[in-house]
Amino acid sequence: MTKRFIIAIIALIVVAGGLIGFNLFRDKMIAGFFASMKPPVVTVSTSTAAPIKWEPGIETIGSALAGQGVDLSTEAAGVVREVPFSANDRVEKGALLLQIDDRSERADLESAQASLALAQTELERAEALQKRGVSSANTLQTAQASATAAEATVAKLEAAMETKRLTAPFSGTIGIPQVELGQFVTAGTPYATLQDTTTMRVDFSLTEQQAPLVSAGQAVVVTSEVGDVSAEGKIIGIEPKIDANSRLVTIRASVENPGGLTPGQFLRVRVVLPAEEGVIALPQTVVASSLYGDSVYIVREDKDEEGEAILKAQQVFVTLGRRSGPLVEIVKGVEAGDKVVNAGQNKLYSGATVLIDNSVSPDPQSASAATQTEDTAADAPAAN
Structure with missing residues (x-):
């Protein structure tokens, strides 16, 4: 019994020693392999x-504005008699855009012109009699006052008629008509937008730390997000105060429109700083x-x-x-x-x-x- 027990112990020692020796040998070989292996290139x-x-620059964002742009509104109340334009027409400065009924003013103007002609005739007669010494100075002064009043009445009626004949203040592209023939409009009713996009303005803001780095006349480059349109221009205005709420300074630049820039469009702006x-x-x-x-x-x-x-x-x-x-x-x-x-x-x-x-x-x-x-x-x- 004791002999069998001794043999089992010896066998266990041999097996354990073999496993330990194998593990040590394996670890040594692996370490040697990695030690001699060159890392890949x-x-x-x-x-x-x-x-x-x-060429440093300041990157920011801005909004496009037309070089000249305005929302047109009526100046007087009345019924629309003529809308001689269509959406997106190119109109020239002074072109008729809207005609409001002015028949009453026209009749009053004809009456006032007749009164003016009579007052001028009486003034000429009074002047002639004054020269011959057969008329008093009071008569001449009355005639002069009447002629002046008649001229003022004519001018007033002509101005009233002009408020009902609306023309383009500058050349540009007219928008969609907002009124229809026969519609009664009140003073201040918008009837179209007029935009001259030949030259564009770009408004953007800079921080109070960046603002001292720019000046009027400095070059800018603007790029649109749609159509990848790019244009170059220069700064034409810097707001002389910092906004107390945002701590930003508003800058305005002017760029030539290569085609594709639209008022109100989102733009990326780069202010070009002096090269180093x-x-x-x-x-x-x-x-x-x-x-x-x-x-x-x-x-x-x-x-x-x-x-x-x-x-x-x-x-x-x-x-x-x-x-x-x-x-x-x-x-x-x-x-x-x-x-x-x-x-x-x-x-x-x-x-x-x-x-x-x-x-x-x-x-x-x-x-x-x-x-x-x-x-x-x-x-x-x-x-x-």
């Missing part, structure tokens, strides 16, 4: 840092942000264990500056000539071996350079 694209001409030379700027895609800060990967030459030249990525923390479109200013951390990774960062770690392929770079300049390099290599004569 990561394919990336890069942008070369270089001083550029930085020697600024290091890169595509915003090169920057990776984390809790530790902003960083980029810079590709630098190195050597492997066998002494062969390789490319390695090194993570560098940077200080960012202004942004303009797709570019961001690099204030600190990147020098001119550095090759900065702009695509493939999610596969990288500091010290990773990389291969540069700029044929699919998001940076247009790098992609263009890569394409030209490939074309040159394809056109080169083959070596004999």
